[in-house]
Amino acid sequence: MKIFTFDTTLRDGTQGEAVSFSVEDKLVIAQKLDELGIDYIEGGWPGSNPRDKEFFARARELRLKHAKLTAFGSTRFARNRVHQDQNVRNLLEASTPVCSIFGKSWDLHVHRALGISEEENLLLIGETVKYLKDHGREVVYDAEHFFDGYQANPSYALRTLEAAKQAGADVLCLCDTNGGTLPHRLVEVIAEVRKRFDGVLGIHCHNDADVAVANTLAAVEAGCTHVQGCFNGYGERCGNANLVSVLANLELKLGHTTIGPEKLAQLTSVARFIAELANLSVRNDQPYVGRSAFAHKGGVHVSAVLKDSSTYEHIRPELVGNRQRVLLSDLSGRSNILYKLKQHGLVDRLDEKSHRELLDRIKHMEFQGYELEAAEGTFELLVREALHPGLQLFEVISYEVTTRHANKDSQTVATVTLKTQDGIHSATASGHGPMNALDLCLRQCLSQRYPAISNVRLVDYKVRVLDTKKGTAEKVRVLVEWSDHRRSWATVGVSDNIIDASWHALVDAIRLELMRLMEKDDTLEKVVEDYCWGV
């Protein structure tokens, strides 16, 4: 059955504590969601803040191919007449084909939050829906707190739906606003609603009881054909139903149609794209699209998966655009890396000695606190170096970096001295912080010997204190993410000195870049791809 998808990442998602989008971000995301085949894109609440108002003004330039842009607002204020209500006027001014408005279903809210009578609330709902319908809008009516309201006073909760329906609402969307309803109760209530109302019922769940996705799926089984949610489960408190998981489950497990199988294969890349703009990472363990979602660590699992991937994978990762990974870890013994190398016929290219050295090196680095699981770039470098024992592209003689602050101004200057085959190279540069200054020096030193050195871009920089018992004197791990616009990878450095750890990650990234430039080895590329994330 066709299930309509309603994305509210740009509205409810931004209520998440860590989530913040600029107007540009929102426009780009709307475009992306449209390309993915989402049916409704709720862009914001034009009455609540200037940023959302600007978004709708600029959204007129968007050329959406499929999705209907939706503006969100509330029913009119009790003290205003509907055509004079600023919130309602903002909705019309947003000039979207669809408006979603929320109204109160819970008598507690009518009394406590609005401070009006139950009858008056029905008027608010009916008049606002009718006014928007009269102005040609498709109207999604969000019955806020519907399940709590139904629990407290079922007949009143149903009357609020009736008010919206009679005024012409196109969708009656049942909201579990506080996120506290469990699936068995949710379906009971929906069954009661379904008995009384035909037409499109929608569902809007929050994850406070950790069951938002299950609730959304249960609602569809109970007759809802319109599902609301946010990418990556963003949203206030514990977030909204994760639309990513909802889409995958509806398509792959329940046989419904949402965005279709072809678009579904873009799910991972869109989820990551939106996370990137939110300046968050997709959680590694996020179902379907996380980096670890099809990653195997335990030796038993790894060996079975290599025989038949269905033994430990519930779907083929390609269906959602994700991929299988085999992890390095002390739990699995060293067999995982052997499998990796074997799979691609590389074991034979490493002689016994360099093979053993590679394993020892990895073991030693992990013991020091390196996390090769997260640092594909560093792993790739290790493999490339093992394939070319003795190859030394450059040697670091010394570096120095100083940050001076005086008269409210800070300045960082670095000096780096390297040795390459054609001699000693020194460079001095000032930069915005130590990493930048050292990076500039390093590239300056190498540009003569390796003119092709490109501008691999630093994408993210993460620091983790490894053992927090000694305060500022403790070991830190620096993880740097790089991108060359085609793909991204990370390098890692560990030291008790953050500058030193950053330097290691930086030097490894440059070494890797040079190694890649120097050899174009397809087989190796393939191993490496299993550890790198395609952008």
Added chain:
Amino acid sequence: MKIFTFDTTLRDGTQGEAVSFSVEDKLVIAQKLDELGIDYIEGGWPGSNPRDKEFFARARELRLKHAKLTAFGSTRFARNRVHQDQNVRNLLEASTPVCSIFGKSWDLHVHRALGISEEENLLLIGETVKYLKDHGREVVYDAEHFFDGYQANPSYALRTLEAAKQAGADVLCLCDTNGGTLPHRLVEVIAEVRKRFDGVLGIHCHNDADVAVANTLAAVEAGCTHVQGCFNGYGERCGNANLVSVLANLELKLGHTTIGPEKLAQLTSVARFIAELANLSVRNDQPYVGRSAFAHKGGVHVSAVLKDSSTYEHIRPELVGNRQRVLLSDLSGRSNILYKLKQHGLVDRLDEKSHRELLDRIKHMEFQGYELEAAEGTFELLVREALHPGLQLFEVISYEVTTRHANKDSQTVATVTLKTQDGIHSATASGHGPMNALDLCLRQCLSQRYPAISNVRLVDYKVRVLDTKKGTAEKVRVLVEWSDHRRSWATVGVSDNIIDASWHALVDAIRLELMRLMEKDDTLEKVVEDYCWGV
């Protein structure tokens, strides 16, 4: 009804990509889980790695008051006789009152992974269970891949349970190993099992379809009285059922007994404690126990919650040891901070001018990229400074920090010059990295004037690139977490220079420490507590 809780954080949880515990960590966690009232603690797989073996050896010194320690393993290998099987011997040598063993329920695995006949697999199961029972163990039989196995070949899947049951297994635990089963299907299968088997049925879910918690709850409704899961949902791929959410839902929403209401109030602190040892943070949006789980950002929500917290909270946060928070953010207007100050009667202590200045300062800082939501320490400092306009504890004249690397050795030296009421102070110190060296200088400069300055400890240090378009030249935000063993808080610094940003966070932490020493103002402490996390 009493539902038995089986925690596998220390075994299945460590299969998570990012999760790693030392033996000490595992011992401490086992103690903590026991105190929380968990019934079974699965400590590891003594046959799989030396770390788990050591754990069980040392676990004999643990004095568990309630929980039964459990050792995990597999049925015997096909080629071994049971009493000669090393894996089974390791289980007995672990000397735990309970053993959990997994066996194959899925014919695919019997053929593909084990490469034996279906009958032979039944022998493996029966003999291993019986052998452990004969040695006085309580036996939890984990039916691996039970739901996939039942799907493929229901009668064979049931026969594997029968083999375990007849051999004396105390619990038949149905595992959704690949995590791909949805609740409606799961309960159908459990109903079939329930018809055929009496005694204790257990459930073990993975989160690959994002419904592990809902599956676990549905299984309990279908008759399972033994639930397995991991704290914070750790585990291979997308993790195991999050035991935190399962416990809270069973106790608070379904009326079952697990650890009881008194212990439940420790849930948040135990979840955070375990995350700390895993060197991970509890996800802010983690249901029940995350920092954002009862945090309100939108202005509408904030104003309603302040009238009646049940309007936007599904449970009282105290029931799980969490607390309500009201966030500062541009979405909610400035009203949230006003509410905070008002709530504690502090609005009147700020005159109109300093009040406006405080709001302007917060607005300006957020615009620059400060995130006060996450930095309670910096917020507290702002409030304290607003209450004491003109109070200047010290002024930074200059600082300088240099990291030098040569001959494979790195050294960092810093110099700081400050002005306090009694003159100019300079100090030079070397340290493990810039933060450590600057911290030492700063405390040295101030120790004469403020001898009471204590050793607030740096707990974590996080760096985030704010806008990644300019690579290493971009603005960074440094978030530093501090602790004084009583509570913890964070300060934040933003700059295009990481050293400068770290310096800001460091100086703010020291300023705050001094302000706290200088005034003991109970009212203020109270506001501040709402932004600080009790350790």
